[in-house]
Each structure stands twice: as structure tokens, then as C-alpha cells.
Amino acid sequence: MTAVSGLHEVTIPAFPPERLAPVLGAERVAYFTEVADDLQHQLGRPAIWNVSSTAQGGGVAEMLRALLGWARGVGVSARWLVIPGPPEFFAVTKRVHNNIYGFAGDGGELGTTERALYEATLAPSAQELRAVVRAGDVVVLHDPQTAGLVDAVHELGATALWRCHIGIDHPNHFSATGWAFLEPYLRQVDRVVVTLPAFAPPWLAPDQVSAIPPSIDPFSPKNHYLSPEQVRAILVHTGVVQGAPDATSLPTFTRTDGSPDRVDRCVDALQAGPPAPVDAPLVAQISRWDHAKDMGGVMRSFAELVAPHTPAHLLLAGPAVAGVADDPEARAVLLACMQQWSELPDWIRARVHLACLPMADIDENAAIVNAIQRHATVITQKSLAEGFGLTVAEAMWKGRPVVASAVGGIQAQIVDGTSGILLDDPRDLGAFGAALRRVLDDPALADQLGRGAEQRVREKFLGDTHLELWVTTLLALLGPGAEPATS
Numbered sequence: 395m396t397a398v399s400g401l402h403e404v405t406i407p408a409f410p411p412e413r414l415a416p417v418l419g420a421e422r423v424a425y426f427t428e429v430a431d432d433l434q435h436q437l438g439r440p441a442i443w444n445v446s447s448t449a450q451g452g453g454v455a456e457m458l459r460a461l462l463g464w465a466r467g468v469g470v471s472a473r474w475l476v477i478p479g480p481p482e483f484f485a486v487t488k489r490v491h492n493n494i495y496g497f498a499g500d501g502g503e504l505g506t507t508e509r510a511l512y513e514a515t516l517a518p519s520a521q522e523l524r525a526v527v528r529a530g531d532v533v534v535l536h537d538p539q540t541a542g543l544v545d546a547v548h549e550l551g552a553t554a555l556w557r558c559h560i561g562i563d564h565p566n567h568f569s570a571t572g573w574a575f576l577e578p579y580l581r582q583v584d585r586v587v588v589t590l591p592a593f594a595p596p597w598l599a600p601d602q603v604s605a606i607p608p609s610i611d612p613f614s615p616k617n618h619y620l621s622p623e624q625v626r627a628i629l630v631h632t633g634v635v636q637g638a639p640d641a642t643s644l645p646t647f648t649r650t651d652g653s654p655d656r657v658d659r660c661v662d663a664l665q666a667g668p669p670a671p672v673d674a675p676l677v678a679q680i681s682r683w684d685h686a687k688d689m690g691g692v693m694r695s696f697a698e699l700v701a702p703h704t705p706a707h708l709l710l711a712g713p714a715v716a717g718v719a720d721d722p723e724a725r726a727v728l729l730a731c732m733q734q735w736s737e738l739p740d741w742i743r744a745r746v747h748l749a750c751l752p753m754a755d756i757d758e759n760a761a762i763v764n765a766i767q768r769h770a771t772v773i774t775q776k777s778l779a780e781g782f783g784l785t786v787a788e789a790m791w792k793g794r795p796v797v798a799s800a801v802g803g804i805q806a807q808i809v810d811g812t813s814g815i816l817l818d819d820p821r822d823l824g825a826f827g828a829a830l831r832r833v834l835d836d837p838a839l840a841d842q843l844g845r846g847a848e849q850r851v852r853e854k855f856l857g858d859t860h861l862e863l864w865v866t867t868l869l870a871l872l873g874p875g876a877e878p879a880t881s
């Protein structure tokens with residue numbers, strides 16, 4: 395990353411569109427390139443700035459890295475800035491985030507003190523934007539952390555979009571509080587982009603909002619093909635599974651820039667005894683340590699309903715907690731999981747593994763996640779709320795059967811019974827355990843769901859479809875036939 399001062403610019407390599415041909419077919423790639431040319435031609439090649447609060451950890455960073463790489467590959471001047479902020483700022487924005495998801499979060503206030511802190515933190519970033527953003531540029535602000543920059547973007551003569559990656563299926567009083575905090579900043583925004591139509595802030599007219607689901611990158615270190623030998627070598631080397639090292643395979647992967655490398659670091663695991671044997675059925679959930687991901691619920695359901703009836707092991711994996719700058723809750727959630735784990739009966743505890751994945755090298759981290767997703771017998775995402783849930787699309791792309799809650803964007807991804815299993819009530823531990831057993835006990839069903847899953851992602855959630863939706867949105871807003879901006 396290059397420091398602009400407090401703001402940092404993330405370096406994004408351009409991915410040539412031809413790389414997508416083996417996955418999408420030449421025709422789909424040609425169409426995608428034409429659509430991008432059309433955007434450039436009609437808008438006069440503006441810089442498209444993305445502003446977020448972290449370059450690593452979590453879905454937003456994961457998605458931007460790929461999407462902007464593909465956009466740059468077709469000539470779009472897509473750039474990415476990361477704002478700084480002290481822990482108190484991220485405590486406030488996490489509160490807004492939790493509220494919008496319908497949770498109390500840490501229960502703290504969102505009053506004048508919090509607003510003053512929020513605005514004071516963003517003020518230097520607003521100043522620094524002057525040095526880089528020009529009139530006519532487009533600035534896409536991501537999530538609550540950056541919503542307060544809308545006015546600064548307008549003062550520079552640029553277009554301001556706010557991309558919200560979170561939302562709630564059924565608004566409640568917490569979500570109203572979260573939205574009320576953001577409303578003053580978003581009143582003048584040129585367009586809000588949400589993941590699902592239902593996630594739109596309640597005070598916006600439908601024509602001020604576009605719904606664009608995210609995508610995954612089939613060539614990123616997170617998703618690119620790994621042979622079964624590479625998967626095994628990575629998982630044995632990092633200590634995720636136990637097996638004799640195979641002298642003929644090395645824990646290798648391909649970096650974002652296309653260079654080959656090896657996984658060096660190991661996971662930091664909490665387990666009673668050795669890791670899961672390489673040939674044992676493995677149920678895995680990979681998530682940030684966030685209460686909305688309900689790692690504790692997965693553990694409870696597995697311990698009570700799955701472990702007594704199957705030989706399966708459970709792996710709950712998340713980032714090393716020091717590695718995610720804008721997530722102040724992670725440590726507390728991890729500690730709660732560790733406490734719950736320590737109270738399990740000995741024989742079950744030996745089959746439940748908590749792992750913190752090294753975050754020092756983001757490509758290496760991605761390769762470890764990739765290997766876990768490819769190795770797991772079943773992937774779960776038992777979220778209580780979810781924006782999109784990239785972990786679901788990632789596992790589906792790898793042909794894994796996924797058992798997940800029917801919340802937020804997960805509902806748009808999985809067609810129940812065809813491309814995974816959806817649970818109506820995310821808190822129903824009995825139904826969750828039963829679904830896991832159904833898939834563990836029936837390899838033919840697991841295979842069928844995995845095939846349906848891969849197909850679904852190929853059709854709906856790859857980068858070309860995603861970029862086309864952005865092009866449509868930007869042309870509707872700024873193209874020749876667009877209504878004049880309100881700002």
C-alpha cells in the first residue's frame with residue numbers, strides 16, 4: 395500500500411480479461427469487454443475511486459481486490475483508498491453496523507458525542523481527498539465507516555455513491571437507530587447501492603437505490619484450483635489436519651500477481667490433542683469472529699447433534715484477531731468460543747478445533763482458506779444476519795455442499811435443495827444439526843448439492859456479471875440520458 399498521508403492507496407494489479415475465458419467462455423468475455431468500453435466511451439474515462447476502511451479481512455476487502463482488478467484489466471481507472479481511524483471510531487462504526495443488522499451490538503449510544511467523534515475522524519480524510527479526487531471523478535464510499543465523506547466528495551465536483559454491504563431482512567428498532575445515525579450524511583448522495591433491494595435505507599425512494607450482489611474471483615488465491623495433493627500439503631503443513639507429509643507434494647499456491655509461492659506459516663489452533671485426521675469427515679465454518687456469524691451456535695449444534703452420531707470433526711476458523719483493523723469485537727467473540735469449547739465433554743472437545751489463520755500475508759491466508767474450503771465435507775454459514783456471505787459463494791464455487799441460514803444475501807445464493815441447504819430459522823440448532831447429518835450421511839446428496847452450487851455461482855456470481863451491473867448503474871446515473879444530479 396502507498397501512503398497518501400493518513401489515507402492509503404491499495405495497489406491493484408490489472409487482470410487481463412482473457413484470463414476469464416476458460417471459465418466464462420470467449421463470448422461472455424468479449425461481451426464484458428464491450429460493456430466496459432461503452433462505459434469509458436460514454437463517461438469520458440473518469441477515475442472511479444473506492445473508499446473503504448480496511449484492505450484486508452472480511453468480504454468488502456476480498457471483493458474489491460478482485461472486482462477492481464478485473465475493471466482495471468478492461469481499462470477502467472479503478473482505484474482504492476483506505477481511511478485510517480482510531481479504535482474508538484471503529485467502535486462507533488461497528489455499533490452502527492450491528493444496529494443496521496438489527497442487533498444491539500455493544501449497547502452503546504449513537505448520540506452527539508459519537509457523531510462528533512465520527513466526523514472528527516473523517517475530517518482529515520476529507521481534506522486528503524482533495525489531493526487525489528478531481529471534478530468529474532466517481533467516488534464509491536463503502537459501508538458506514540465512510541458515509542460521512544459524501545459532502546466532501548461533492549465539494550470536489552465528483553459523484554458520490556454509497557455502497558452498503560450490510561442490511562436487514564426485517565427492520566427493527568436497532569436498525570432504525572443505525573440508519574438514523576447515517577441519514578444526515580446520505581441525504582445528498584447520488585446513489586445508494588445495496589446487495590438486496592430489501593436492504594435499502596428506509597427513507598430513500600426506490601429510484602435512488604440500485605441492488606447489486608457481489609461476486610467472487612475464480613482466479614484469486616482464495617478460489618483458484620488446487621489439486622487434492624496441494625490441498626493436503628497445505629492443510630498438513632499448516633496444522634489444520636493431521637496426516638503423514640507426502641514428500642512428493644509441497645504446500646504451493648499462486649499469488650494474486652500470478653507468481654508461484656508456498657504456504658509457510660501455520661495456524662494457531664486450540665484443540666485437545668492432534669488436528670482432525672486427513673481422512674475424517676470435516677464440517678467447517680470460516681468467518682470473522684463476529685457474533686452474527688454464530689460460531690458458538692455451530693459448535694453447540696455439532697456437539698449435541700452431530701458428534702454423537704458421526705465420526706465428523708468440526709473446524710471453526712477465522713482470522714488471527716490482531717489482523718483485522720476495523721473489527722473491535724473479534725477478540726471477545728473468540729474468547730467466548732474458547733470458553734464454550736473448554737466446557738465441552740472431553741471426547742467431543744477432541745473433535746472440535748478452533749483455528750486462527752495467519753493474516754500477515756493476505757495471499758497466503760487466502761490459500762489456506764481455499765484449501766480448507768476444498769477439503770471440507772460440508773461448509774456451514776450459520777449466520778444470524780448476513781450482507782451477502784462471500785464464504786458461501788466461495789465454497790459453492792468449489793463444489794462443496796453448504797448448509798446455511800436463510801438470511802440476507804445467502805438467500806440469493808443458495809436455492810434450497812438444489813445448490814445447498816437453507817435453514818429458515820438461523821437459531822434453530824436442531825434443524826441445523828439435522829441438515830448437517832443429512833449431508834454427512836448421504837454422499838450422493840452432498841455431490842449433487844455441490845454440483846448445483848458450482849453451476850449457480852458460474853451463472854450468477856462471477857466478476858463479469860457484477861461489473862455489468864455496475865456499468866448499468868453508472869450509465870443510468872451519469873450517461874448521456876441521465877437526469878441532472880441533485881447535488
Ligand code: UDP
Nearest residue numbers: 452453454456681682712713751783784785
Ligand atoms: N476470510 C478470510 N480469512 C479468514 C476468515 C474469512 O480470508 O480467516 C474471508 C472469507 O474467505 C471471505 C471474507 O473473509 O472472503 C468474509 O466475507 P463474508 O461476506 O462471508 O463476510 P463478512 O466478513 O464481510 O461479514
